[in-house]
Amino acid sequence: xxxxxxxxxxxxxxxxxxxxAHHLSLNPDYEVEIFADGKQCLNSLYKNPSVITLDYNLPxxxxxxxLKKIKEFNPDxxxxxxxxxQEISTAxxxxxxxxxxxxxxxxDTKERLWNIIKNLREHDRLKKKVTVLExxxxxxYEFGNMIxxxxxxxxxxxxxxxxxARTNITVSITGETxxxxxxxxxxxxxxxxxxxxxxxxxxxSAIPKELMEAEMFGHEKGAFTGAVNRRIGKFEEAHxxxxxxxxxxxxxxxxxxxxxxxxxxxxxxxxxxxxxVKLDARVICATHKNLLEEVxxxxxxxxxxxxxxxxxxEIPPLRxxxxxxxxxxxxxxxxxxxxxxxxxxxxxxxxFEKLRKYPFPGNVRELKAVMxxxxxxxxxxxxNASDITFSSSSVLSDFLQHETTLEEYNRKIIRxxxxxxxxxxxxxxxxxxxxxTTIYRMMQEDKL
Numbered sequence: 001x002x003x004x005x006x007x008x009x010x011x012x013x014x015x016x017x018x019x020x021a022h023h024l025s026l027n028p029d030y031e032v033e034i035f036a037d038g039k040q041c042l043n044s045l046y047k048n049p050s051v052i053t054l055d056y057n058l059p060x061x062x063x064x065x066x067l068k069k070i071k072e073f074n075p076d077x078x079x080x081x082x083x084x085x086q087e088i089s090t091a092x093x094x095x096x097x098x099x100x101x102x103x104x105x106x107x108d109t110k111e112r113l114w115n116i117i118k119n120l121r122e123h124d125r126l127k128k129k130v131t132v133l134e135x136x137x138x139x140x141y142e143f144g145n146m147i148x149x150x151x152x153x154x155x156x157x158x159x160x161x162x163x164x165a166r167t168n169i170t171v172s173i174t175g176e177t178x179x180x181x182x183x184x185x186x187x188x189x190x191x192x193x194x195x196x197x198x199x200x201x202x203x204x205s206a207i208p209k210e211l212m213e214a215e216m217f218g219h220e221k222g223a224f225t226g227a228v229n230r231r232i233g234k235f236e237e238a239h240x241x242x243x244x245x246x247x248x249x250x251x252x253x254x255x256x257x258x259x260x261x262x263x264x265x266x267x268x269x270x271x272x273x274x275x276x277v278k279l280d281a282r283v284i285c286a287t288h289k290n291l292l293e294e295v296x297x298x299x300x301x302x303x304x305x306x307x308x309x310x311x312x313x314e315i316p317p318l319r320x321x322x323x324x325x326x327x328x329x330x331x332x333x334x335x336x337x338x339x340x341x342x343x344x345x346x347x348x349x350x351x352f353e354k355l356r357k358y359p360f361p362g363n364v365r366e367l368k369a370v371m372x373x374x375x376x377x378x379x380x381x382x383x384n385a386s387d388i389t390f391s392s393s394s395v396l397s398d399f400l401q402h403e404t405t406l407e408e409y410n411r412k413i414i415r416x417x418x419x420x421x422x423x424x425x426x427x428x429x430x431x432x433x434x435x436x437t438t439i440y441r442m443m444q445e446d447k448l
Contacts, residue, residue, distance in 0.1 A: 170310030178365030223272025
């Protein structure tokens with residue numbers, strides 16, 4: 001059932017008022033009430049009308065006076081002025097004072113009002129829908145809904161995220177791969193004053209360095225071969241919102257100097273252009289590297305490091321928050337079962353103990369993959385220890401327990417993947433990013 005849309009018609013000409021009210025009442029979702037003067041209307045504002053059509057020339061109180069009092073009661077309440085005056089200056093003045101629209105009183109008035117209110121109602125419906133979606137997005141990106149945990153290490157991260165969301169300070173997020181750095185960035189954005197504006201994520205390591213400047217700052221048509229149209233960069237896309245620079249530690253030094261200038265000047269010039277574009281984007285960056293160490297090695301500019309440091313948030317690896325493993329495991333199993341319309345599954349004590357002892361080099365991302373697979377493999381209503389498998393355990397355990405040479409590490413890795421993929425050299429070479437000839441040579445030399 002559609003929501004009732006309440007309309008007040010304020011009009012002292014009784015016949016004209018009834019014509020307008022009758023016409024609008026043809027829509028069964030409209031509830032129309034007529035008032036002969038402004039005082040009656042003002043005394044009934046407690047009924048919370050959706051829109052008011054207001055005659056400009058009323059006895060006792062002018063339309064402008066009534067408009068002001070309506071706006072004092074509710075600044076967002078739409079008021080459509082209906083008047084026989086054709087003075088443009090009057091219409092302009094009323095619109096400046098907050099009138100939603102201005103309609104001349106003639107034989108077409110009822111049709112104009114019908115269309116204006118129809119469009120206004122649609123706008124109102126879309127606005128409410130957007131509000132609901134914004135609330136859903138905010139709830140989705142509540143930090144506790146994304147990264148589960150109650151360990152002291154993760155509680156500290158929660159506190160810093162809340163502080164970051166209250167300001168526009170630059171945030172630098174560090175943590176191993178798979179700990180959830182982008183989720184933290186999204187949580188900060190969607191709980192900040194910029195939440196209604198774009199969140200633009202850029203994976204720096206995935207963009208070739210020769211394309212980085214155009215991707216980040218944009219280009220004009222014809223700026224270079226292949227630039228067939230103007231393209232705005234990621235910083236412009238993030239206007240009034242947030243730009244998330246993931247794996248910032250992989251940016252080359254030349255691009256670092258250009259990024260520093262853009263951050264300092266808060267403006268950018270597209271490649272091949274002359275116009276200066278002002279920027280208003282919050283910057284959140286992330287890396288799995290120790291940027292201070294990279295600065296010492298000469299791989300990262302010191303001035304850019306301090307420009308980006310802002311509020312540092314370090315996300316602990318899963319091995320440092322073992323008390324969260326069961327909580328996370330349960331969450332991932334529940335989520336997987338719900339998405340796949342499966343019955344709920346419990347986790348046996350033995351399975352949990354197996355999870356607790358594993359160091360999870362892939363962090364939360366790996367735990368999710370492990371629990372998704374366990375849910376598929378489980379028979380009955382319980383995930384048992386035999387359903388828990390770790391793809392990297394055999395190689396990892398050797399690495400952790402024995403010190404050896406880099407060559408020996410490489411040999412073990414290649415041998416592991418050859419066993420895993422039935423000695424398919426081409427496939428293993430693609431997976432590991434090594435040449436086929438290297439693998440064949442090691443096989444011929446009995447090093448595998």
